[in-house]
Structure formats: structure tokens, C-alpha cells
Amino acid sequence: MDFQREYQDKLVTAKEAVRIIQSGDWVDYGWTTGTPVALDKALADRSEELTDVKLRGGILLRVPEVFKVKDVAQHFTWNSWHMSGIERKAIDQGFAYYSPIRYSELPRYYRESSCPNNVAMFQVAPMDKHGYFNFGPNASHMMAVCETSKKIIVEVNKNMPRCLGGFENSIHISKVEYIVEGDHPSIGELGGAKATEIDKQVAQLIVEDIPNGACLQLGIGGMPNAVGSLIAQSDLKDLGVHTEMYVDAFVDIAKEGKINGSQKSIDRFRQTYAFGAGTKKLYDYIDNNPEAMSAPVDYTNDVRVISSIDQFISINNAVEVDLFGQVNSESVGIKHISGAGGQLDFVLGAYLSKGGKSFICCSSSFTTKDGTVKSRLVPTLAPGSIITDTRANIHYLVTEYGKVNLKGLSTWQKCEAIISIAHPDFREELIKEAEKMKIWRKSNK
Template sequence: MYQEEYRRKLVSAEEAVKCVKSGDIVDYGFFNGKPVLCDQALAKRTELRDVKVFCAVTIPPVPEVAKVRDSFTYHDWQFSKIARVLQSYGLCYYSPILYHQAPSLYRDGIAQHRNVVIIRVCPMDKNGWFNLGPQNSETMANLEVADYVIVEANKNVPVCLGGAEESVHISQVDYIVEAPEDDLLPDIPGAIPSEADKQIARHIMDYVHDGSCIQLGIGGMPNAVGRMIADSDLKDLGGHTEMVVDAYMDMMESGRLNGRAKRIDRNRVAYTFAIGSHKLYEYMNNNPAFASYPVNYTNDPRVIAQIDNMVSINNCVEVDLYTQVNGESKGPVQISGNGGMWDFVLGAQYSRGGKSFLCMTSSYKDKDGNLHSRIVPTFTPASIVTIPRQQVDYIVTEFGAVQMRSKPTWQRAELLIGLAHPQFRDDLIKEAEKLNIWRKTNKIEA
């Protein structure tokens, strides 16, 4: 029925990107939705000037447009390793948002108008729909307002069931580009957990019980939590998350996570994007245990609040003695982004029986092997406060998990110092005294 329209709209990548003009704003699909062929074709248009390109969590391959400084300015809503490297060369800029508000930024005209949107999708089905694959996010809101919509159809993208807004119809598409069969999604299995990651996971496991609903981020520590849950005797866990990682596959295949106790989206894991291994994408393909939703559903604290016993687990970079949390920068250098951290930290605390855990190793080594504390008296200038102290619930290191909510400044400082690496505790006490947030009666004698 739609084959004639498909043939009419099918063009080469070079032909498709001719709609981009100097001064345009172009959005690439986020995460695995980032185009490859169209990016390469657009980068060759070196006659263009002042074209702004936006993406989120830039994954391999490196976007070609970012390398053409005279023609394009590249932005990332949520920094990745590639974005960090590009930034170091002055080729990428961060754009801070509250992630759950992303669709409304487009629909309400708050974000600058998008002239062209280019996304990687599944091949069209018999009813004229292109499934968005393992990324939903803000996509449909973006497509609704753009002047031109280009889809890059790729046979290797898994069909990810909704949910809502998980597919775009051919009637909304201006140009179709077909990707070659060897254009695979990046294979990004989770990091191998360190011993500190495993210890942090053990502390969190003390707070997970039958019927808990789990939100995980990326990294070695979430993988450790997933593996421990899979090996436990917990029952009827649920999943509600912005991001699906391989750890969810472990929990689901073990039978521990089935969603039977959830009040909404029963028997399904609601999510808005996935980044993981090829094995994970194969597992998600046409799997009704997953429900792809736009981010204004998965990440809205008002939706998260409807889920009982929500357990939100996120990584952070450092915490100061006032329990302000930096989850995204090293001084003035952007290394990550807020993502959905703010959304889930708040939403989990609105959940009946819910808890939010902000996790980090207590220390790290620099390139010369020197040990540094992630718990600091105050942040260095230009460091970013991602989570204000009023929102902080639990903080976790390999030395324990402590709840900060409702506690005064001196008590927070005391508890936080107890989570620090022993090498730094005495110095942190001295700094807390200078900041007048340490009670002498509680002073730990050397």
C-alpha cells in the first residue's frame, strides 16, 4: 500500500541532505538514533556556514560534521566519551536541560526551531511505520515541528515495542535513506565491575526487597547490582528507567525482574532509550517485556511517583561536605551531563517506599598514580552542582550507604566523612571545622 510513496521518497544520503541550508539547526537522532550515512554526506557540504547540529550521548562512530569547524557547530545534550574528546578540541558544546522536559521544549517552541531532523530507524513495516528502535526520548516531538524529516532505515536496528510514540509513519517523512547491511549498531557492553563497584552494589542490595522497582544507569556498578539481583532470591521486581543496559537482561532472564508488583506498566520495563551489547539489542527485538516511551513519561517525577518502592541508582563524580552533588563536571570541564539524574532522584523520593542512591567510589587515582578523594570540602571553581543538597537522599561509597535527607549540615558532614577513604578523613574533619559544620563533641580523635 505504501510502496509507491516509499519509492518516491527514497533517495541517496547526498540527495537527502541537500535540504540543509546555511544557518539551519539540524537534530540528529539521540543515542543509537544518530545517523551515519547522512552525517557523512552532510559533512561533505563544506560550502555551508553556521549550521548547528544537536545530538545526545554521542556514540560511535565519531560524527563527521563535528570535524568541519568552519561549517558546523556540534552540540550534545548529554556528554559521552566521544563528546568529551571533541570538547577538548573545541568541537563540541554541552546543552543543559531537565531531560523529562525535552518534548515540551520542541512542542512549546522553547527550543530554537529545528529545520531538519535526521534519525536512524528500522525498515518500514507493511503499514507504513518506521520503528524508532532502542531510542524514543524526544523524537516524535522533534519530528512534529521540523521542516524536513529524514530517516535512515537500517536492518540492524531492533524493533522495540511501545509504550507510546515508538514509531514514525511514512506520511511524516520527507526523505528515506537506506543504510548498508554492514552498518551495525555499536556493541557497548557494560563495564566490568571493580571491587569497589561490587562493594557499593552490596550496600545497595541491603535496601532492595521483593517488589522493588529498579532504575539503573550505565557503568560497572549498575552491572554489579544487576548480577547480584540475578543471583539473589528476590521476587517480583519491576523496572522503570530512562536507560536499559545489559544488567536488565540479567535480571529479567533470571526471573527476578518481571514487573508483576508494579501499579503501572505491569509486567513490562518502561524505558526511553537503550545502550548496550548486541546481545541486549537482540533480546529487546520484538520483546513485549519492554515498553518504549517518550522521556516526558519515563522521567517525569509525577509518573515515577506512581510507582511504589522505587529504587533509583545513579553514579556521580564528587560530593562536597555540604552534600551538594556534582554528577557531570571536573571543574569547568564537562565530562557527563544531568541526563535523568534530577528526574529520578526527585521521583524516587515521591514514590511510596522509594529511595534514591547517588553512588561513587570514595577516591580515584590520577594519571600519575596519586590518590584523590571524591568527597571534598568544597567544589573547585566552575564545578557544577547537579543535585542540590535539599534533594539528596542516600549517598553510597564502598564504605557504606547513608541517608542524608532531613539531616542538618553538621550531621551530614559527619556521615559523609565516614564514607570517605580513610586516608582523607582527618583532613576532611579539619576542613569541616573551618566551615563551621563540625561539632567538637563528635570530633574523631587521630
């Protein structure tokens, strides 16, 4: 088969490619760094001709051009599997909505859904000699997207890293309707928040519980990054990686020689991930790196897979935790922040792992824009808040004031443990509220 000839036959401009999109269509924009750029601009240019085009995607790193068109809600609706700050603003503008689902379920959802996409269009790495376009750091659910879309348009970007080592990480040219070559923009970056002193204190409490040979999963944010920095500076060795999201911290740990994957029971010597987003340092590291294993999310986040890896350590953030041990990592009341993601999968899987531990971490308090200091550990979650991990699922909870194992504790024990690591300024108030809720024993104090 002459793949180069087929390539030329399918090569069109972005303007020509998006002509196949009609009013009322479902159009998949891929995922994170794979979100289209040239095709997005061409579709925005057609906005006046289109109504009710429903777009799917998630974790946007750039503001799409379709978000900027006049009367956007009449033309496009954005449906996000997991939200970034860009998408949160779009909610307020009335044309974006979150699609609640455990991230690990996405491939199955696409394959079993009764409403497949009319068109999927996304960025890919240049075609290899075998006719394959690599998804870049977005294996995630992309094969399922391709299998269930009527038409596939790929936007080739020479700056997209080729992410290897796993499976379901490429699409063959024979499955593609059109090929577009854009301006080859740099890959969108996602810088982690700079670690605060509180982040570092929390990180220290977690790192002291990580053994040699542990397998790591880190979430996004200042605290997980602080953990990564401490690990990179530690004496830990023979660490492994099996994670939903590959972040810059893993690169730092690997370059310090702490990661070799030798103790993993599966995928030995490889760092396994569903998608990656970070800085250019990360993209350069995973490009053509056989140690970095790009795999679909229904594998990386499968509780059965996670639990099969001994000494699995899962580290994730929370927005707030109530005195019953319910974890909210998705919203502030009804104000949406991110999404369910894979946190629950890793909380469950890490606990089921032999010697494994799941850590939910947060600062004990935060300061609002008007300067008011509030506790992140609250009597009950605010109305409208989303429960990401139920009270039966939480394992370790960590703030700068300590670390407590909440698994299996009765309501009063759990309540006492949570208050013990709350900010001291709020403990008396929390005790009073706990008494009202009948989950406090006077003998405790």
C-alpha cells in the first residue's frame, strides 16, 4: 500500500474538511493537547451557517475559536468530560456543560452509546512509515472516539510528541476521511501551581509513608507537585509509575534516577499513563520514549489493574472534606471546578493494593478574595457540592496539621480524627457542629 499517495489523496484544507459538519451534529474535539487548532478556526468561520452543533472534549489548554463567535450558544454547545479554567468561564457564559462520568468509563461509554459522533477531529503526530498517526499524549479514550465516529479528520502537527509503549495510541490512515496540515503550533502547556509552604508541609507527611519500590499516581496541583519534588530529592529508589495523568513531577523524579519500574508486577520498567499535560519538558521527555507507556484510560484507571500492583501510592487533592469523611474535589457548592476524573478509581485501587495507600490532601484553610479565612474541613458539604469519594472510600487524609487514617472508623472516631488536623482556629466551632449532628463524644475532648 502506498501510504504517501493515500496521504496526498486525503489532504485538504481545514476549510474544506469542516464542510462535512452540519447543524445538529455531534463533533468530538479530542482531548487536552490534541484539541484541534486549524480545524477549530475553520469551524468558527462557518458559525453563521450552523446551529446546535454539539462539541465534546475536555481539559482545554487554549480558548477555542468557536468560543469567541457572536451569539455562541446559538451555534455551539461545549460538553466537557473534565474542565479546565477556560471551560469554567464558558459555563458562566451559558454554552458549556459538564458531562459527569468516571473517567475510566469513557471508552465503554463511546462504544456502547446510542449517539455516536458525526465527526471527530483532533491533532495528531505526523504519519509514520506504516501509515499510523499517533495520538500524542492522549491515548485516553481516543481509539473509542475513532471507532464510534462516522467521519475522522486528523490535523497533523509536527510538534506533537509520539507517545509509544502501550496500545490504542494511534489511528491508521485507512480510517481517516481527511488530513489537514495546520501551522504546527506549539503544544498547549499546563503549568502546575507553584508549591506553597503548606504544600511542602503536607508533602513531607506523605513522602515519609512512601516505601522503596512503591508505584506512584499523582494528581494535578501544587501539593502533588510538591510531593514529586520531595521524592526527587529523597533517598527513595526503584519507584514505578502507573497514573491517569503524566505530569512534570514524574520527569523530575525520573531524571534523578528514582524511577525504574523494576518492582512493578505488570508493565515492568515502564511508566504507564492515560494522558499527559505539562510543560515542554514533559513533552520532550515522553517523545519517542519507550519507557513511557501510553495506554487507554480503561486500562490505566481500572481498579482491578491498579490493585494488582503492590505498594500502590495514590495522591490527590480535595476542595473540601466534611466531618463524615465525604470528599468534594469537583465544585464549590454549585460552582463547577473540574470533574470526577479518576480520583475514585485510584482511591479504591490503591487501598486494595497489597501495602497500598490512598492519600487525599488539602490545606486546612483558604482565604477568599475579600480576605476571609475559611476552613476546608467543614461540618457538612455546602449545598450543591459534589461528593467525589464517599465516606466509606476515604483512606488517609492529610493537611499541614497532620495525617490520619480514616478507614473503618465509626462516625465519632472519624469526626475526631478529621478535627484533629483542622486549622486550630476552627476546631472549637467544628466540635460544636459535630455535637449537633450527634457524631461527637464529649469524652473525646
